[in-house]
Amino acid sequence: MxxxxxxxxxxxxxxxxxIAGRAAGDVVSTLEESTTLPFERPLVxxxxxMVIDLKKCQQHEGCKDCITACHRIxxxxxxxxxxxxxxxxxxxxxxxxxxxxxxxxxxxDLKHSNVLLLCNHCDNPPCTRVCPTQATWRRExxxxxMMDWHRCIGCRYCVAACPYGxxxxxxxxxxxxIKEIQPNYPTRMRGVVEKCTFCDERLAKGLLPACxxxxxxKALVFGDLEDAxxxxxxxxxxxxxxxxxxxxxxxxxxxxxx
Amino acid sequence: xxxxxxxxxxxxxFLALITFPLWYNVxxxxxxxxxxxxxxxxxxxxxxxxxxxxxxxxxxxxEWRDLVVREGQRVFVDSRGTKYEMSLTRxxxxxxxxxxxxxxxxxxxxxxxxxxxxxxxxxxxxx
Amino acid sequence: xxxxxxxxxxxxxxxxxxLLVVIGVGTFFYLRQFHxxxxxxxxxxxxxxxxxxxxxxxxxGVAASAVMVVLPYYLHNYKAFGKIxxxxxxxxxxxxxxxxxxxxxxxxxxxxxxxxxxHPSPRSLMFWDTVALGGYLVLNVVISHFTLNSExxxxxxxxxxxxIIILSIPWAISIHTVTAFLYSGLAARPFWMTAILxxxxxxxxxxxxxxxxxxxxxxxxxxxxxxxxxxPIQKLGVIVTYAMTVNVFFILMELFTAIYSDIPxxxxxxxxxxxxxxxxxxxxxWMWASVILAVLSLVLLIVPxxxxxxxxxxxxxxxxxxxxxxxxxxxMVVTGFIPNPLGEVIEYWPTIPEALIxxxxxxxxxxxxxGFYKIALSVRGELPxxxxxxxxxxxxxxxxx
Numbered sequence: 001m002x003x004x005x006x007x008x009x010x011x012x013x014x015x016x017x018x019i020a021g022r023a024a025g026d027v028v029s030t031l032e033e034s035t036t037l038p039f040e041r042p043l044v045x046x047x048x049x050m051v052i053d054l055k056k057c058q059q060h061e062g063c064k065d066c067i068t069a070c071h072r073i074x075x076x077x078x079x080x081x082x083x084x085x086x087x088x089x090x091x092x093x094x095x096x097x098x099x100x101x102x103x104x105x106x107x108x109d110l111k112h113s114n115v116l117l118l119c120n121h122c123d124n125p126p127c128t129r130v131c132p133t134q135a136t137w138r139r140e141x142x143x144x145x146m147m148d149w150h151r152c153i154g155c156r157y158c159v160a161a162c163p164y165g166x167x168x169x170x171x172x173x174x175x176x177x178i179k180e181i182q183p184n185y186p187t188r189m190r191g192v193v194e195k196c197t198f199c200d201e202r203l204a205k206g207l208l209p210a211c212x213x214x215x216x217x218k219a220l221v222f223g224d225l226e227d228a229x230x231x232x233x234x235x236x237x238x239x240x241x242x243x244x245x246x247x248x249x250x251x252x253x254x255x256x257x258x
Numbered sequence: 259x260x261x262x263x264x265x266x267x268x269x270x271x272f273l274a275l276i277t278f279p280l281w282y283n284v285x286x287x288x289x290x291x292x293x294x295x296x297x298x299x300x301x302x303x304x305x306x307x308x309x310x311x312x313x314x315x316x317x318x319x320x321e322w323r324d325l326v327v328r329e330g331q332r333v334f335v336d337s338r339g340t341k342y343e344m345s346l347t348r349x350x351x352x353x354x355x356x357x358x359x360x361x362x363x364x365x366x367x368x369x370x371x372x373x374x375x376x377x378x379x380x381x382x383x384x385x
Numbered sequence: 386x387x388x389x390x391x392x393x394x395x396x397x398x399x400x401x402x403x404l405l406v407v408i409g410v411g412t413f414f415y416l417r418q419f420h421x422x423x424x425x426x427x428x429x430x431x432x433x434x435x436x437x438x439x440x441x442x443x444x445x446g447v448a449a450s451a452v453m454v455v456l457p458y459y460l461h462n463y464k465a466f467g468k469i470x471x472x473x474x475x476x477x478x479x480x481x482x483x484x485x486x487x488x489x490x491x492x493x494x495x496x497x498x499x500x501x502x503x504h505p506s507p508r509s510l511m512f513w514d515t516v517a518l519g520g521y522l523v524l525n526v527v528i529s530h531f532t533l534n535s536e537x538x539x540x541x542x543x544x545x546x547x548x549i550i551i552l553s554i555p556w557a558i559s560i561h562t563v564t565a566f567l568y569s570g571l572a573a574r575p576f577w578m579t580a581i582l583x584x585x586x587x588x589x590x591x592x593x594x595x596x597x598x599x600x601x602x603x604x605x606x607x608x609x610x611x612x613x614x615x616x617p618i619q620k621l622g623v624i625v626t627y628a629m630t631v632n633v634f635f636i637l638m639e640l641f642t643a644i645y646s647d648i649p650x651x652x653x654x655x656x657x658x659x660x661x662x663x664x665x666x667x668x669x670x671w672m673w674a675s676v677i678l679a680v681l682s683l684v685l686l687i688v689p690x691x692x693x694x695x696x697x698x699x700x701x702x703x704x705x706x707x708x709x710x711x712x713x714x715x716x717m718v719v720t721g722f723i724p725n726p727l728g729e730v731i732e733y734w735p736t737i738p739e740a741l742i743x744x745x746x747x748x749x750x751x752x753x754x755x756g757f758y759k760i761a762l763s764v765r766g767e768l769p770x771x772x773x774x775x776x777x778x779x780x781x782x783x784x785x786x
Contacts, residue, residue, distance in 0.1 A: 150323055160571060169430065181384040204332055
């Protein structure tokens with residue numbers, strides 16, 4: 001049986017591929033007998049939501065306590081230019097935050113107020129639907145839209161899909177631009193998308209989100225919508241609240257009391 | 259075979275060059291080199307035993323990563339019932355405080371660049 | 386057969402050398418981008434997809450257009466296309482490679498790209514896009530290899546290739562439909578969220594792709610002995626005419642629903658494109674140029690005399706290609722982000738590194754097309770000169786025999 005040079009090279013190539021494939025397949029979990037647990041006293045909720053009282057938020061001119069707290073403990077970089085900007089929570093004028101609600105004769109205090117914007121942790125999030133690697137997903141147990149920065153490939157499809165502009169991409173290495181790195185929380189690397197995660201690491205320890213805790217006026221209220229006695233439910237039951245772009249069907253869970 | 263002389267000589271030179279890393283270290287007497295690691299003083303044992311950690315710490319860290327980030331589990335209970343928080347910075351680096359005298363020693367020698375440090379903070383570095 | 390791309394005259398190697406320089410420059414800047422991050426591009430927090438993704442979108446269309454020669458030949462036995470199906474398939478392979486490269490250079494963490502397959506996400510259109518494009522690449526490589534190989538041996542292609550070729554026809558339609566779905570399912574971007582986006586993409590693909598193929602045939606006729614023949618080129622011209630007419634009609638449909646309904650979030654994007662918004666007018670001259678080119682191309686194509694005259698046909702094909710490139714490669718992607726979800730206008734323009742990296746990718750695509758066409762033409766013995774080569778056994782033979 002003769003074999004010509006072309007066939008031989010083809011066969012060797014296939015054999016090499018096969019051997020490499022076999023070697024790559026050897027990824028097996030080798031953890032010995034062990035169990036894993038959550039922390040001892042986490043904050044537990046079935047559907048986390050936030051209610052922001054715009055009147056209370058406007059009490060202190062130029063107050064940025066919540067933004068500073070969040071960005072500090074999460075090592076959010078400050079690039080000082082809108083092109084590379086990374087922000088998890090920030091302020092916008094009313095006409096930008098709710099530009100389908102604004103009109104010429106809107107109530108005076110709203111015309112001049114700033115609204116706090118952050119990820120809405122939607123119940124029907126368009127961003128998690130489009131992620132090709134599930135690097136972002138909605139946690140079934142409590143409704144938080146999470147980020148896995150190890151898996152993100154930086155395609156920015158989620159940024160395109162978010163109707164609220166809540167997501168930021170790391171266009172460059174953020175470390176040189178972090179004023180004071182907090183060692184207890186990782187920074188992110190260039191090339192991944194990031195956003196507010198409702199402080200899941202603080203909730204796991206039984207703490208409220210940093211922005212909620214930092215607010216002097218308690219304008220930010222965080223709680224479980226499935227708990228009828230929670231403060232968020234009380235507020236929603238007694239006040240009128242609006243949400244951003246509610247008609248899109250994303251079911252955002254950040255409510256604004258106007 | 260045509261040009262047999264040139265081909266065989268060429269093959270021998272090629273083999274010599276490509277196995278250079280193997281025989282050069284033996285010739286220099288460095289074949290038995292093992293990086294020296296600074297052992298931690300704050301605890302008497304690691305999360306798992308040394309042999310296991312030596313070969314599998316990367317897999318352990320990967321599993322911890324998925325358990326913490328994706329499953330929301332934070333505490334690891336080892337085979338003896340001891341509880342550890344699953345955290346590179348707060349648990350591992352708590353004992354192996356000098357990353358450059360422990361982690362980097364082997365990684366640099368092997369030419370491995372784990373990207374963990376792009377994000378996870380070495381407390382010594384930022385102080 | 387690959388060795389046929391490695392022999393050629395001075396002109397061939399000069400062109401290859403030029404392409405290699407372009408690719409080299411692109412690679413250098415890509416390494417810089419890989420190291421520093423995508424901040425060296427013109428992209429921003431508001432306009433997160435730009436030139437790279439726009440080129441990807443445009444080139445998926447060019448890749449899909451191979452179906453316009455495959456379908457008539459294989460499904461309807463239109464024999465005149467027999468000589469050029471291989472050119473269409475090779476163009477498809479090169480275009481798909483460029484698409485994949487544009488995606489690669491656009492990603493923040495490109496070496497994690499296997500995560501898309503390790504953690505498949507069936508609800509994500511991007512996952513399906515990679516499957517569709519990957520499959521289309523494999524299909525075209527298999528088809529072109531086996532048909533050309535059989536032609537080289539002067540035997541009919543194997544029987545099993547026929548169903549694969551038939552499969553490539555709906556697959557070609559699907560790659561561009563899936564790419565359109567990437568955009569048209571996003572509630573966040575009203576400019577893209579239109580049912581007619583996929584039909585628009587296909588119409589523009591079937592005009593720009595065959596137009597490019599016609600131009601390639603003219604170039605090959607000038608540089609080599611390969612002559613596709615008058616009939617296939619004229620037929621392709623008719624295809625381009627109908628497709629471009631449909632494409633322009635679809636654009637007018639889009640304009641009507643946006644302008645007549647007067648809904649701000651629909652109108653504002655078109656206003657930005659054609660008149661500027663908030664004083665920002667970067668794309669306005671480009672869009673009007675695209676309109677003028679489209680009208681000119683339609684006139685030249687619809688009037689039979691100018692379509693039949695090969696000089697005016699060339700002008701028509703160039704204007705079709707340019708008009709659609711501006712529409713898809715500059716206008717379409719970026720405008721989805723302008724105005725942004727907060728109603729602000731933040732503009733975008735590619736930076737020089739971004740442009741050079743893109744040229745590098747185009748260089749790779751052209752290199753592939755050049756090499757592939759060289760192989761195809763060598764197999765058919767239609768090169769300008771037959772290089773006389775000594776074979777391994779010392780006898781002199783004509784290449785290809």
